[in-house]
Amino acid sequence: MNVTTFRKVTWGAIAATLALLVYLVIAGTGTKSVAPTLGGTESVGKPLGGPFSMVSQTGEVVTEKTYAGKGWLMFVGFTNCPDICPTTLAEMSSWFDALGAEADELRGFLISVDPERDTVATLKQYMSSFDRRIVALRPEPAELTRFAKAYRIYYAKVPTQDGDYTMDHTAGVLLFDREGRFSGTIDREESRDMALQKIRRLLPVGAN
Amino acid sequence: MIKNSFGMVALTAGALIICLQSASAQERPRHADAESKLVVEHAEVILALSGAKMLAGYITVWNGSKQQSDLVSVQSDDFASVSLHRTEVVDGVAKMRPIKEGIFIPGHAELLMKPGGIHMMLMAPTVDFKPGDKVDLLLAFADGASLSTTAITRPIGTKPIDHHHGSVD
Ligand SMILES: [Cu+2]
Numbered sequence: 001m002n003v004t005t006f007r008k009v010t011w012g013a014i015a016a017t018l019a020l021l022v023y024l025v026i027a028g029t030g031t032k033s034v035a036p037t038l039g040g041t042e043s044v045g046k047p048l049g050g051p052f053s054m055v056s057q058t059g060e061v062v063t064e065k066t067y068a069g070k071g072w073l074m075f076v077g078f079t080n081c082p083d084i085c086p087t088t089l090a091e092m093s094s095w096f097d098a099l100g101a102e103a104d105e106l107r108g109f110l111i112s113v114d115p116e117r118d119t120v121a122t123l124k125q126y127m128s129s130f131d132r133r134i135v136a137l138r139p140e141p142a143e144l145t146r147f148a149k150a151y152r153i154y155y156a157k158v159p160t161q162d163g164d165y166t167m168d169h170t171a172g173v174l175l176f177d178r179e180g181r182f183s184g185t186i187d188r189e190e191s192r193d194m195a196l197q198k199i200r201r202l203l204p205v206g207a208n
Numbered sequence: 209m210i211k212n213s214f215g216m217v218a219l220t221a222g223a224l225i226i227c228l229q230s231a232s233a234q235e236r237p238r239h240a241d242a243e244s245k246l247v248v249e250h251a252e253v254i255l256a257l258s259g260a261k262m263l264a265g266y267i268t269v270w271n272g273s274k275q276q277s278d279l280v281s282v283q284s285d286d287f288a289s290v291s292l293h294r295t296e297v298v299d300g301v302a303k304m305r306p307i308k309e310g311i312f313i314p315g316h317a318e319l320l321m322k323p324g325g326i327h328m329m330l331m332a333p334t335v336d337f338k339p340g341d342k343v344d345l346l347l348a349f350a351d352g353a354s355l356s357t358t359a360i361t362r363p364i365g366t367k368p369i370d371h372h373h374g375s376v377d
Contacts, residue, residue, distance in 0.1 A: 082256055082264035083295050084302050087323035090365040125257055129365040154301050161306070162289075162331060164261065171302035171324075188297055188324050 048174075048182040050150040054111070054137035057123035062137055064180065071106045071202025072176040073134075073186075076153050076169050078114030079126045084171060084188070085110075086129075092173065093131035094192075095199055105178070105203055108134035113148075113155035113169050115141055177202050245272050246349070249318075250371035251359035253330060253343050263337075265290075265328035265359055266321040266368040269347070274315040278350035286343055288332035295324050304329075310350060318373045339363040 053063045073092060077085035089110060096103040108131065112118040115138050123136035139147055148155060153170040160166055172185040175198060183202065186195045250268040271277050282290040292307040302324070311326065313319045321327050328345075335341070339361055347355040362368070369377050 079257060080260060080262060082262045083304055083327050084324050086254065086365045087367055090367050166304055168301055168303045170300055171297045172300055
């Protein structure tokens, strides 16, 4: 192998490596622009969170200021979701239950990604099955779009065979500390102990 | 894309929780009749708001035979239709989709349905169920075999019991 060939091979290898890297980066992030890479790996742009204005299951307007000073456990879903939404809310209720009165320093949220079907009355009926410290919120469609962007949550309508529809949506629970800073997520596969550990970090020091 | 399709495969495999040869020696007597056939060991239907068009149901099917079984459909007179579904979490997003290809249950293995995995989607109930009511189900397998069972309805927000083959609940 002479020098020229060697150079060609070297540059070829470098080019191939770069191409592969670029491909991996695109493949890893490009498929879902709205879907979050949660857990603090997002370093570009504004921090996750911000103002919102929605209506609760009791008909009150709730903004980011309503429960300022409390830790937040935020889940997006919809009441027609038969499989993971009620299970996640049941789990969240069990976390509040386990923490007892300490959990008064926390609020859970179910934010409906299906405001079309989830009326305030529907949400009220639905929430009676879960812990009273979990608040259901109904955003107007335009507010939902804005909220999803600011909180980096994903949702999409998916038609079903019978002409109805279901929703794809972010599955994890987003945690915010008492200063309103995003502090991580609880994923579906995480153990109860791990979840409680993460939630305790949102409580005032000395409370546990 | 590589990451996504790998995730799908992993989740698909993970959804079918298989405990090959899991029936230990001391469990055998209790399931003596279950050693050579298909048995539904556990069946629950979780209620939703009244008027809801979709209910989720969860069953555990133990295949005590040596042969693989292929669950192709479930029927119930109390619903307009029942389909088999799978919820997958892909890149943090939950997606629920019908299973069209049937569900393979290897010999001496169980199919464990659970939230965030395989479940039955029971559409348009014809009965206004109360917790504790019974739902008759008929399971059909690819070889023509069928199996009837009765599920119990549970209130909204109940976490279905993680019933593995051999557990008592
Ligand atoms: Cu389903």
